[in-house]
Amino acid sequence: MSSKPYDLTTHNPDMPLSPRGFPQATLTLCPWQKLALIGAVILLILWGIWDLYHELFVINVILTVFYLATTFYRILTIDLALRKPREIQVSLSDIRKPPNGGLWPKYMVILPMYHEGEVLPGLIEGLKKLDYPKDRLEIRLLIEEDDEETMAVAKSLRLQPPFVITPIPKSEPRTKPKACNVAIEDGDADYLVIYDAEDQPEPDQLKKAAHAFAVCPDNVACIQAKLAYYNWNWNLLTSCFTVEYATWFGLCLPGLDCLQAPIPLGGTSNHFKMKVLREVGGWDEFNVTEDCDLGLRLFAAGWRTRILDSKTYEQACGKLPAWIKQRSRWVKGYIQTYLVHTRDFIGLHRRLGLWNSIQFHLLIGGTFLSQLINPFYWLMTMMWLFFRPVGLDTFFPAPVFVMGAFCLFAGNFFFVFTSTIACIRQGLGHLSKTCLFLPIYWLMMSLGAWKGFLQLFTKPHHWEKTKHFAHH
Numbered sequence: 001m002s003s004k005p006y007d008l009t010t011h012n013p014d015m016p017l018s019p020r021g022f023p024q025a026t027l028t029l030c031p032w033q034k035l036a037l038i039g040a041v042i043l044l045i046l047w048g049i050w051d052l053y054h055e056l057f058v059i060n061v062i063l064t065v066f067y068l069a070t071t072f073y074r075i076l077t078i079d080l081a082l083r084k085p086r087e088i089q090v091s092l093s094d095i096r097k098p099p100n101g102g103l104w105p106k107y108m109v110i111l112p113m114y115h116e117g118e119v120l121p122g123l124i125e126g127l128k129k130l131d132y133p134k135d136r137l138e139i140r141l142l143i144e145e146d147d148e149e150t151m152a153v154a155k156s157l158r159l160q161p162p163f164v165i166t167p168i169p170k171s172e173p174r175t176k177p178k179a180c181n182v183a184i185e186d187g188d189a190d191y192l193v194i195y196d197a198e199d200q201p202e203p204d205q206l207k208k209a210a211h212a213f214a215v216c217p218d219n220v221a222c223i224q225a226k227l228a229y230y231n232w233n234w235n236l237l238t239s240c241f242t243v244e245y246a247t248w249f250g251l252c253l254p255g256l257d258c259l260q261a262p263i264p265l266g267g268t269s270n271h272f273k274m275k276v277l278r279e280v281g282g283w284d285e286f287n288v289t290e291d292c293d294l295g296l297r298l299f300a301a302g303w304r305t306r307i308l309d310s311k312t313y314e315q316a317c318g319k320l321p322a323w324i325k326q327r328s329r330w331v332k333g334y335i336q337t338y339l340v341h342t343r344d345f346i347g348l349h350r351r352l353g354l355w356n357s358i359q360f361h362l363l364i365g366g367t368f369l370s371q372l373i374n375p376f377y378w379l380m381t382m383m384w385l386f387f388r389p390v391g392l393d394t395f396f397p398a399p400v401f402v403m404g405a406f407c408l409f410a411g412n413f414f415f416v417f418t419s420t421i422a423c424i425r426q427g428l429g430h431l432s433k434t435c436l437f438l439p440i441y442w443l444m445m446s447l448g449a450w451k452g453f454l455q456l457f458t459k460p461h462h463w464e465k466t467k468h469f470a471h472h
Contacts, residue, residue, distance in 0.1 A: 010119070015080070017160075018075070023337075024284045024285070025284055025286040025287040025336040025337075025340050025460070026286045026342065028336070028457075028460045029339060029384075030339075030343045032343075033343065036069070037420055043142070047461050054154075061400055063369075063379070064400055064404055065403065066366070066369065067370060067404075068118040068407055069326070069362060069366070069408075070366030070370050070405065071361070071366075071407050072254070073366065075411075075414060077252055077255025077258070077259065078120055078244070078247075078251045079251070080259065081250075081251040082251065082421070085254060085305070086257045087254050087257070087307045087308065088215070088216070088256060088307065088309060089349055090207075090208040090309075090310075094211050095204055095207040098210070099210055099211045099214030099215075103133075104207070105134065105136070105190035105209060105213075106136050106188060106190045106195070107132060107137050107191050107208050108137075108138050108184075108187055108189035108193075109137070109138070109139040109140065109182060109193055109195060109209070110142055110184075110195075110319050111123070111127075111140065111142060111181075111196070111197060112142040112176045112196075113141065113142065113147075114144055114147055114181040114465065115147060115149055115465075117150045117152070118179070119197050119308055120141075120150060120154060120197070123198070123199070124163070124253045125196075125198065126199070126200045128204075129203045130235050131203045131205060131206075131207060132207060134161065136420070137162040138161075138164060138187065139162045139163045139164065140165075141159075141165050141178040142166070142182070142183050143166070143167060144174070145168060145169055146170050152318065163376060164257065166182070170180050173233055173286055173463075175286070175288070175463050176290065177284060177285045178265075178283075178284030180194060180282065181282040181283055181285060182449040184278060184282055188271070188326060189197070190274060191209065191271055191272065192268065192272045193211065193271045193272070194268055194270055194386070195312065195317070196199055196314065198315040199268055199269070199315075200312065200313055201269065201310075201311075201312040202310050202312070205311075206271075209271040209308060212271075212306065212308050213271070216306055219302075219303055219304050220303070220304045220306050220308075221303035222265065222295070222304075222305040222389040223271040223305070223307075224263065224269065224271075224305055224307050225311065225437050226241070226250065226253075226271075226307070226308070226311045226312070227245055227249050227266050227309065227313075227314055228245055228246065228249070228311050228314070228426065229245060229314055230242065231316055231426070232316070232431060234318040235318055236325060236434070236437060237302050237317070237319075238318050238433040239431055239440075240417060240438060240441040241316040241323070242436055243419050243428070243434050244438075246422040246425075246428055247418065249307075250422040250425055250426050253307050254307050257306060257307045258429065260304070262295065262296050262300075262356060263289070264289075264292035264301070264334075264337075264364065265291040266291060266292055268291075268312060269312040270291065274360075276303060279301075279341065280297050280298060281297070282294075282408075284340070287336050287340070288329050288330075288332055288336065288463055289330055289332075289333020289334055289337060290333070292334060292337050292364070293336070293337045293340065293341075294335070296337060296454065299351065300341070300348070303421045305405070314340075322445075324444070325448075325464040325466070326451070326466045327447075327449070327451075328449070328455060329450035329464040330399050331449040331452035331453065332453070332456050334367055335368050341364075348360070352365060357425075358458070368449060368452075368453070370452060371442075371446050372449050374446045377404060377407070378408060378443075380392065380395075381396075381401075381404045385405070413472055415438070416436070416438050416439070419435045419438060428462050
């Protein structure tokens with residue numbers, strides 16, 4: 001079914017909106033969600049007092065079924081990506097001239113940064129390699145007014161057009177999406193792309209994106225390029241992170257594209273139609289994964305996202321504490337996004353339609369819930385299989401055990417195997433052996449997920465900044 005835009009005339013005044021009239025994450029829970037949570041906690045306590053065994057049994061069955069459903073959904077997306085690739089391919093011959101004749105469309109590149117003086121010179125050198133007419137290009141460096149370090153480095157470089165320094169006023173919230181919204185308040189660009197401070201996009205990416213928009217239907221408002229890591233060889237953590245990105249951008253997102261499903265955007269290399277981006281209100285300044293939220297809002301408003309076969313190389317976190325901080329922010333943002341979009345639960349279903357609504361719950365809800373319960377279910381399944389502790393078997397009758405065992409053994413084998421395929425397809429066959437360590441990596445993801453979940457109650461809008469280092 002096709003999606004329908006938000007009906008703002010019937011919006012609940014208790015659910016906060018952005019200045020442009022779209023739901024945002026200023027509140028973690030809206031009033032009815034708070035009441036529902038309190039009611040659920042009271043119900044669980046009373047049920048536990050009355051019959052703890054059946055309560056735990058029912059919860060176990062519900063979570064196992066949902067876990068199995070998210071596993072099958074991820075398998076479906078990967079299978080489709082392997083059998084029916086839909087990434088937009090643009091040949092070198094095509095980019096030699098503008099799409100549809102005439103001039104190249106006007107492009108704006110925005111680069112939000114904070115305390116990035118160390119990597120800024122390398123970033124500028126990389127962006128100078130962009131193969132796009134300079135008179136049709138504007139590159140805005142979004143630097144916070146009180147970030148004296150980055151501002152001093154930027155001024156010392158004596159930048160010339162198309163580079164422009166755009167100071168971001170010191171105001172709350174101090175987030176990347178706030179800076180991005182400031183950047184799009186003016187300008188007459190046709191398209192916009194966002195890059196991070198350490199990004200190294202392929203030189204012809206803008207031209208490929210311009211051609212991709214030209215061949216796509218009018219309802220395509222965003223083109224997502226693929227992300228990869230250039231520092232895969234720093235250590236085992238960066239190798240696993242590189243494998244994860246190869247799988248996510250090489251198989252999972254193309255699979256979602258095949259399903260024409262809601263696509264949670266990556267944090268960078270999103271190419272937008274500027275007019276549409278402004279119409280949907282830009283980014284949610286209070287959501288710490290504003291990219292995921294924006295992808296869903298575009299879909300809910302009737303717009304579509306496609307995947308472009310062009311890469312942007314980034315720097316993977318090479319230290320575990322920094323990696324967990326980044327991962328916790330991502331999970332916290334996914335939960336924020338899920339809560340924001342389910343405030344109007346019935347309206348969400350009506351806008352998306354039945355199948356797309358199911359996909360939303362499996363993709364966004366399933367992503368963070370699976371990471372939260374992963375270690376517990378892996379542990380219980382292994383204990384039941386090898387040790388059979390007294391009483392645990394009563395929670396795992398045959399059907400429940402089969403579902404749990406499938407997710408643990410068949411599911412994990414499938415994901416490790418397809419991650420190997422993703423590496424080979426992306427020219428990273430040398431990382432195939434790294435895939436053997438992915439189950440350990442997934443457990444570490446659960447550590448980050450729990451940190452993000454708990455932080456949601458204490459610092460919901462706190463931005464865990466990722467430290468970048470100069471690449472030599």
